[in-house]
Amino acid sequence: MAEKLDLHLNKSCKRGRRALPQQPHPAASPPPSPQGGGEAAAPVLRLSGITKRFGPLVANNGISFDLKRGEVIALLGENGAGKTTLMNILFGHYVADEGTVEVFGKQLPAGDPRAALDAGVGMVHQHFTLAENMTVLENIALGTQSAWKLRLDRAAARKRISKLAGDFGLAVNPDATVSTLSVGERQRVEILKALYRDARILILDEPTAVLTPAEADALFRTLKLLVAQGLSIIFISHKLHEVMAVSDRVLVLRSGKLAGEQVTAETSRAELASLMVGQEVASPKVAEPKIGAVALELKSVSAAGQGSSHRLDGLSLELRAGEITGLAGVSGNGQATLAALIAGVLKPASGEVVVQGASMRDWSPRAALGGGVARIPEDRHAVGTIGDMSVTENVIAERYATARFSRRGFLDWKAAKNFAEEIIRDYDVKCPSPDARIRLLSGGNMQKLILGRALDPDPAVILANQPTRGLDVGAVAFVHRRLLEARERGAAILLISEDLEEVLALSDRILVMSKGRLSSPSRRGERTIRELGELMAGHGEGMAA
Amino acid sequence: MEQAIEILFTASFWVAAIRIASPLIFATMGELICERAGVLNLGIEGIMTVGAFAGWFTVYSGGDLWTGVLIAALAGAMFGLLHATLTVPLGLSQHVVGIGITLLATSLTYFTYRLALPQVTTPPKIEPFQPLPIPGLSKIPILGEALFSQTPLTYLAFATVAIVAWVLYRTPIGLAVRAAGENPSAVEAQGISVTGIRMGAVMVGSALMAVGGAFLTMSAFNSFFFEMINGRGWICIALVVFGSWRPGKALLGAILFAAFDAYQVRLQQISGGVVPYQVFLMMPYALSILALILVARRATYPKALMIPYQKGER
Ligand SMILES: Nc1ncnc2c1ncn2[C@@H]1O[C@H](COP(=O)(O)OP(=O)(O)O)[C@@H](O)[C@H]1O
Numbered sequence: 001m002a003e004k005l006d007l008h009l010n011k012s013c014k015r016g017r018r019a020l021p022q023q024p025h026p027a028a029s030p031p032p033s034p035q036g037g038g039e040a041a042a043p044v045l046r047l048s049g050i051t052k053r054f055g056p057l058v059a060n061n062g063i064s065f066d067l068k069r070g071e072v073i074a075l076l077g078e079n080g081a082g083k084t085t086l087m088n089i090l091f092g093h094y095v096a097d098e099g100t101v102e103v104f105g106k107q108l109p110a111g112d113p114r115a116a117l118d119a120g121v122g123m124v125h126q127h128f129t130l131a132e133n134m135t136v137l138e139n140i141a142l143g144t145q146s147a148w149k150l151r152l153d154r155a156a157a158r159k160r161i162s163k164l165a166g167d168f169g170l171a172v173n174p175d176a177t178v179s180t181l182s183v184g185e186r187q188r189v190e191i192l193k194a195l196y197r198d199a200r201i202l203i204l205d206e207p208t209a210v211l212t213p214a215e216a217d218a219l220f221r222t223l224k225l226l227v228a229q230g231l232s233i234i235f236i237s238h239k240l241h242e243v244m245a246v247s248d249r250v251l252v253l254r255s256g257k258l259a260g261e262q263v264t265a266e267t268s269r270a271e272l273a274s275l276m277v278g279q280e281v282a283s284p285k286v287a288e289p290k291i292g293a294v295a296l297e298l299k300s301v302s303a304a305g306q307g308s309s310h311r312l313d314g315l316s317l318e319l320r321a322g323e324i325t326g327l328a329g330v331s332g333n334g335q336a337t338l339a340a341l342i343a344g345v346l347k348p349a350s351g352e353v354v355v356q357g358a359s360m361r362d363w364s365p366r367a368a369l370g371g372g373v374a375r376i377p378e379d380r381h382a383v384g385t386i387g388d389m390s391v392t393e394n395v396i397a398e399r400y401a402t403a404r405f406s407r408r409g410f411l412d413w414k415a416a417k418n419f420a421e422e423i424i425r426d427y428d429v430k431c432p433s434p435d436a437r438i439r440l441l442s443g444g445n446m447q448k449l450i451l452g453r454a455l456d457p458d459p460a461v462i463l464a465n466q467p468t469r470g471l472d473v474g475a476v477a478f479v480h481r482r483l484l485e486a487r488e489r490g491a492a493i494l495l496i497s498e499d500l501e502e503v504l505a506l507s508d509r510i511l512v513m514s515k516g517r518l519s520s521p522s523r524r525g526e527r528t529i530r531e532l533g534e535l536m537a538g539h540g541e542g543m544a545a
Numbered sequence: 546m547e548q549a550i551e552i553l554f555t556a557s558f559w560v561a562a563i564r565i566a567s568p569l570i571f572a573t574m575g576e577l578i579c580e581r582a583g584v585l586n587l588g589i590e591g592i593m594t595v596g597a598f599a600g601w602f603t604v605y606s607g608g609d610l611w612t613g614v615l616i617a618a619l620a621g622a623m624f625g626l627l628h629a630t631l632t633v634p635l636g637l638s639q640h641v642v643g644i645g646i647t648l649l650a651t652s653l654t655y656f657t658y659r660l661a662l663p664q665v666t667t668p669p670k671i672e673p674f675q676p677l678p679i680p681g682l683s684k685i686p687i688l689g690e691a692l693f694s695q696t697p698l699t700y701l702a703f704a705t706v707a708i709v710a711w712v713l714y715r716t717p718i719g720l721a722v723r724a725a726g727e728n729p730s731a732v733e734a735q736g737i738s739v740t741g742i743r744m745g746a747v748m749v750g751s752a753l754m755a756v757g758g759a760f761l762t763m764s765a766f767n768s769f770f771f772e773m774i775n776g777r778g779w780i781c782i783a784l785v786v787f788g789s790w791r792p793g794k795a796l797l798g799a800i801l802f803a804a805f806d807a808y809q810v811r812l813q814q815i816s817g818g819v820v821p822y823q824v825f826l827m828m829p830y831a832l833s834i835l836a837l838i839l840v841a842r843r844a845t846y847p848k849a850l851m852i853p854y855q856k857g858e859r
């Protein structure tokens with residue numbers, strides 16, 4: 001494989017960039033900078049003093065940096081640090097309040113994506129910008145041919161796409177409809193879109209967040225090939241190991257400010273992590289559990305599978321006060337079904353749900369909430385929050401009808417707002433105001449709000465389903481700390497996670513779920529990662545009958 | 546009973562069906578373009594009224610027929626511009642704006658009519674488009690007669706379907722329109738103005754709706770009277786859904802509906818008054834609802850339909 005890639009590389013190097021002709025663009029012939037001696041070369045990109053405010057929130061605060069030809073910069077930062085905002089300004093989606101962007105020595109007009117594209121800036125957005133009802137070819141060709149042409153030149157587009165795909169290892173069928181593509185394929189289409197327009201500067205916003213490890217490796221190989229062609233890359237991530245692997249230089253963003261700049265070869269993961277969150281990140285200290293009575297019990301429940309998740313057949317489970325029960329497993333093995341069941345969204349077809357000693361006959365979300373079950377849902381966008389409603393409305397969504405938030409059938413907005421402000425303060429949520437629509441928050445901040453909402457009533461049972469998925473180190477540590485505190489207070493916690501390290505770090509008792517069944521439990525430290533892995537694959541002893 | 550079936554094999558029935566379909570075809574294509582770009586245009590009923598009046602009045606005031614069609618289209622485009630300004634850059638509710646445009650356009654038309662012709666009691670007539678049989682083709686029994694002995698405006702309606710389909714699926718601009726209705730950020734990320742595309746689409750779509758209205762006064766009938774659009778615009782909204790936002794399927798839908806309509810008129814004549822005529826009047830609509838239930842559940846609609854796009858927001 002490596003050999004083959006090298007081959008491509010050599011070929012395309014010899015032909016050079018001009019082998020991929022299309023619209024000539026002025027900045028496209030950079031001065032022949034000798035490899036390695038690039039220090040003196042003019043930067044391809046220069047940001048100077050970029051500041052951007054959203055209401056009272058300063059998303060970017062006086063950020064300046066240069067990008068050199070053939071260089072890979074990693075932009076590192078927690079969720080909500082302002083990485084996406086900065087790149088959106090560079091690309092012209094947002095208009096900066098202050099500061100300028102220069103590409104190849106020329107200042108870009110503000111708020112004009114077309115100008116950025118023409119100057120050779122290509123961007124792969126965090127949320128893909130593809131029209132799903134159209135084909136790959138159509139998405140790539142969109143906007144590249146004169147609008148008044150009576151016929152889209154598909155043949156030329158197809159030829160160019162397959163050439164680029166071959167040169168850079170971006171295999172994708174140009175005639176496939178985008179809705180049928182996997183996430184990895186969609187990302188390749190996004191990269192092709194940029195290359196098709198002769199991008200000289202490629203911005204990738206959290207490109208690996210959605211990829212499998214194998215796909216991520218393929219992406220890194222592609223990036224190497226691009227750099228060899230003289231492209232400059234800005235790679236956004238909050239995963240330290242990736243940043244260390246792909247970049248030449250790391251810029252760390254914290255709360256909208258440039259918190260540090262490091263040459264990758266001269267720094268360490270630990271140093272970057274502390275720059276990123278502004279303090280040392282320590283793994284949580286776990287005290288001995290003070291295990292109490294059974295808070296929630298499932299007695300041989302059966303339920304139909306939820307979505308693509310496995311069905312449950314006569315499953316039994318006990319959650320005890322003061323204990324974190326970790327549920328490991330490959331997704332789709334029934335975790336989602338179990339979570340829906342505990343949350344009351346799904347009624348058991350047979351079997352019994354017992355909450356604090358009382359058998360629940362009419363099991364429903366309301367009954368679950370009333371019984372003291374709090375939940376952190378797996379999908380915070382689709383289930384955890386209502387994007388177009390305000391932060392305040394979202395935090396009272398589960399309890400608006402209680403005496404705390406309503407008076408004689410009318411909502412008590414004052415109490416609601418106070419509550420929202422309390423969570424924002426106590427959980428360190430970065431958001432413009434309690435009235436902001438919740439969709440404007442970054443994932444980590446959204447999760448903190450959900451956590452605050454769930455933990456506030458001091459619940460007896462906490463269902464934490466993938467509570468840290470997609471969060472950065474700082475936010476992960478925060479969520480872990482709060483869950484452990486809740487355990488100290490005597491909550492019974494079910495932690496469902498695909499992240500085995502997380503399960504191992506937090507759980508007092510570990511269960512593995514496979515094909516809708518639970519393994520026998522193991523105490524902290526009893527089973528090794530290997531043994532758990534075998535159970536997850538459905539082998540090994542200890543799979544309960 | 547036999548009579549009822551015989552109707553289906555008479556040329557006159559199909560000629561009528563195609564004639565009834567023609568205004569629906571124009572307006573449906575207009576609505577389809579708007580919706581493909583992501584804008585629901587409920588101004589359709591009013592814009593058709595404007596077109597009906599503008600085209601007819603141009604000819605009544607001495608213009609020739611094609612000038613009338615052009616003026617109707619321009620008038621429609623102007624109301625489209627108003628609709629688009631409110632719904633696209635300003636991002637107002639497409640439902641409210643659409644209904645507002647319909648009320649405004651309709652009342653303004655009646656008002657202008659009264660101002661221009663204060664004294665008349667019977668609506669004045671014009672010399673409308675005449676059938677233009679295509680030599681040879683119009684001699685083919687039933688089908689040929691139905692399709693090829695119509696007025697030039699009907700031929701234009703069919704040509705419009707082909708043109709709309711071509712533009713949407715074969716040209717760069719069509720690509721941008723479809724993408725704007727599916728995922729506007731895809732359009733912006735490729736350096737195209739979503740606002741520009743959507744406003745253009747609504748204006749062109751509204752022009753077509755107005756020509757649909759003009760068909761009624763300049764081809765189907767020969768004068769303008771109040772309430773003459775009579776809900777046809779709303780039917781076109783349903784036809785777009787029926788056609789799954791595809792021009793070809795929407796054309797079929799329009800012909801199907803028109804055929805029901807032509808059929809019920811003929812059934813009324815042979816039923817001899819036993820069944821109240823309202824039942825027949827209702828028939829095309831009832832059947833349309835049935836067809837929608839069967840077809841539209843599988844329809845794939847443009848994902849960004851009715852969602853305003855504001856640059857720099859998320
Ligand atoms: N269009 C917007 N309107 C209001 N607030 C925004 C908008 N875009 C981003 N923000 C806010 O700016 C901050 C930075 O967000 P973002 O750049 O997306 O962070 P990152 O990409 O580093 O996770 C966040 O607190 C976010 O809520």
Ligand SMILES: [Mg+2]
Nearest residue numbers: 083084085126
């Ligand atoms: Mg981001």
